[in-house]
Amino acid sequence: MNPLLEIRNLKTRFYTQDGVVKAVNDVSYTMDSGEILGVVGESGCGKSVHALSIMQLIPDPPGKITNGEIWFDGQDILKLNEDQMQKVRGREIAMIFQDPMTSLNPVFTVGFQIVEALLLHNDMTKGEAKDRAGELLDLVGIPGAKQRLNDYPHQFSGGMRQRAMIAMGLSCEPKLLIADEPTTALDVTIQAQIIDLVKKLQDEMGMTIMWITHDLGVVAELAHTINVMYAGSIIETGKIRNIYKQTRHPYTIGLLGSLPRLDDPPGTELVSIPGLPPDLVALPEGCPFAARCGYRIEHCINERPTLVEIDGQDHSVACWRWEEIAGIGTK
Amino acid sequence: MIRYIFQRILSVLPTLIGVTFVIFMFQRLIPGDPAIAMLGEHATDESIERIREQLGLNRPLFLDREALVDGDLQGFFDSQYMRYMARLSRLDLGDSIHRRIPVMETLKLRFPATVELSLLSMIIAVIIGIPVGIVSASRRNTAIDSISMVGSLIGVSMPIFWLGIMEIMLFAVILQWLPAGARLSTGIEIESITNLVLIDSLITGNMEGFVDAISHIAMPAVALATIPMGIIARMTRSSMLDVLQEDYIRTAKAKGLGGRLVLFRHALKNAALPVVTIIGLQAGTLLAGAVLTETIFSWPGIGRWIYDAILGRDYPIVQGGTLLIAIVFLGVNFLVDILYALLDPRIRYK
Numbered sequence: 001m002n003p004l005l006e007i008r009n010l011k012t013r014f015y016t017q018d019g020v021v022k023a024v025n026d027v028s029y030t031m032d033s034g035e036i037l038g039v040v041g042e043s044g045c046g047k048s049v050h051a052l053s054i055m056q057l058i059p060d061p062p063g064k065i066t067n068g069e070i071w072f073d074g075q076d077i078l079k080l081n082e083d084q085m086q087k088v089r090g091r092e093i094a095m096i097f098q099d100p101m102t103s104l105n106p107v108f109t110v111g112f113q114i115v116e117a118l119l120l121h122n123d124m125t126k127g128e129a130k131d132r133a134g135e136l137l138d139l140v141g142i143p144g145a146k147q148r149l150n151d152y153p154h155q156f157s158g159g160m161r162q163r164a165m166i167a168m169g170l171s172c173e174p175k176l177l178i179a180d181e182p183t184t185a186l187d188v189t190i191q192a193q194i195i196d197l198v199k200k201l202q203d204e205m206g207m208t209i210m211w212i213t214h215d216l217g218v219v220a221e222l223a224h225t226i227n228v229m230y231a232g233s234i235i236e237t238g239k240i241r242n243i244y245k246q247t248r249h250p251y252t253i254g255l256l257g258s259l260p261r262l263d264d265p266p267g268t269e270l271v272s273i274p275g276l277p278p279d280l281v282a283l284p285e286g287c288p289f290a291a292r293c294g295y296r297i298e299h300c301i302n303e304r305p306t307l308v309e310i311d312g313q314d315h316s317v318a319c320w321r322w323e324e325i326a327g328i329g330t331k
Numbered sequence: 332m333i334r335y336i337f338q339r340i341l342s343v344l345p346t347l348i349g350v351t352f353v354i355f356m357f358q359r360l361i362p363g364d365p366a367i368a369m370l371g372e373h374a375t376d377e378s379i380e381r382i383r384e385q386l387g388l389n390r391p392l393f394l395d396r397e398a399l400v401d402g403d404l405q406g407f408f409d410s411q412y413m414r415y416m417a418r419l420s421r422l423d424l425g426d427s428i429h430r431r432i433p434v435m436e437t438l439k440l441r442f443p444a445t446v447e448l449s450l451l452s453m454i455i456a457v458i459i460g461i462p463v464g465i466v467s468a469s470r471r472n473t474a475i476d477s478i479s480m481v482g483s484l485i486g487v488s489m490p491i492f493w494l495g496i497m498e499i500m501l502f503a504v505i506l507q508w509l510p511a512g513a514r515l516s517t518g519i520e521i522e523s524i525t526n527l528v529l530i531d532s533l534i535t536g537n538m539e540g541f542v543d544a545i546s547h548i549a550m551p552a553v554a555l556a557t558i559p560m561g562i563i564a565r566m567t568r569s570s571m572l573d574v575l576q577e578d579y580i581r582t583a584k585a586k587g588l589g590g591r592l593v594l595f596r597h598a599l600k601n602a603a604l605p606v607v608t609i610i611g612l613q614a615g616t617l618l619a620g621a622v623l624t625e626t627i628f629s630w631p632g633i634g635r636w637i638y639d640a641i642l643g644r645d646y647p648i649v650q651g652g653t654l655l656i657a658i659v660f661l662g663v664n665f666l667v668d669i670l671y672a673l674l675d676p677r678i679r680y681k
Contacts, residue, residue, distance in 0.1 A: 004498065055585060057581060057584055057585060061472075074555070082590075083589075086587045086588070086589055087587065088587070089584065089587035090585065090586040090587030090588075091587060094585070094586075095585040097578060097581065097582060097585075099578055102578040102580065102584045103578040103579055103581070104579055105579040105582070105583065105597055105601070106579070106601070106602055106675070106676070106677060107602075107674065107675055107676060108597075109676075116588070117586045119478045120522055120586065120587055120588065140384065149417060152676040152677070154676070154677050165582075168582075168586070199531065249589065
């Protein structure tokens, strides 16, 4: 079976006054239908930019996709023109965003904003669209959904707005839903509710979901596979069990190590990764993580490692010393 | 919504009373006696006193303390300001000191001319300024953007009197396409219905009158529209640029909406608030600018009339005219407040 999404050598650049920001560097991966992929990394690692590149919503100028192919459902969507791409957005690939407080338009009712998407991509009357919007709000668990269609976003709480965003994203039953840190701006109980909701919807509708987050806990609960990104590149990818149990990349080890755990004895110090990510304008020649890496050798500084597949394990890593690091895992 | 409108009306009333007070005081604080202005430097003290008596200028400004001491309650309240307010409540703005005809009568004749000129200027400013701002914002940092922003900067900094004179030089004197002044050519008759000649001529189907009215109003309207046009264009651009960076614009695009729908549906309604504010404030600028424009183009509106009245110390005219301008300004900004609520639901539900 062909993968639903296949990205080959994607490069996205921002041409700013300070120089060319290399936001996404040679990213390649595939996603199968029905899969939930977690894309993990710290702020500025290119995870959001790569998702916006798939949607071709990079602000241009200054942003530009300079290289690559994005095969979605049998066609390279990077070759589509703007009109054709508009038919993909919302209908084939939907995206929900980080901050539900600012992602809904304050001057239109929630109902209108969902109906708008429905009418755009489906052949239905306004009445039908309105009914459907009510069903969708009900589906995402908003009480009194029908009445709340006429409410404005400011009359919704943060969690409800994100539910409304999800309803909007689901409205045209897209093949792929990209969720860009959808729970980051919400408090923890609401986060858990949203994650449960997405799990439930995925079970029922069999949707393919890309979940972008810096929260490894969220990913562990949801995802089947994980892409760990650092400085615009994927540095480790694989089935979730492999990543968590047999971590190969020092950065991933650092990420996992910096998570507090419930079973830690009191007084355990939180580990953090020393240093800062490299400046994306002046990326080092070698491994971008070398400067912060405890396993660094001479070779790391001189040559950049590429993703290498670990035999038969559905697990790839971009590190010169992955064999030595083998199976350290979390504490 | 109705409660909101009611609140706005309540907040306008004190301002209105404040305005009458300020208008009343301004005139009294300026040195110079209208009685002397009427009779000339060499008038006798007696005749000056008689005129002051006639006009009520011998009464105290606000309250007569001496009358109160004498136990004369009516006399206590019989002051210039109270007389003024009493007349005002009967819509009587007093008589012109020089011409001895009611101010209200002249106002009825002249005000429509100013309204017509200001309204047309505002329409020109809005229908050019807003699209220019939108196009500039959506094509940021392109040649179109630079040209329109330099153009609007020139518009904002244009001295109206100079532009007016240049217009007359070019179109009236050299090219002789348009008449240099007045509202209508002599011999053109338009039946008065609204007293706005453009509309009246259209209603009565008087095409000759309409064309004549257009040719007269074109130059002053363009001159008067220049500054607001530039300000509106720049405000629209910067407001649109702000809004276009908002997250909900990205959401709208992610839904698959085309550029035009994103721009005109999702961005414009949000960007409209500051633009509407500016348009409301420009109403004041227009009325002030009308004084210059009307003088240059011999436009029979209230601007020129008030200007002459100030020079002649014709208090009732200045008071009536200024009051009217203030009311118009308050009215426009009241409408702006209502528009706010229509545009932004967050204001409506406060």
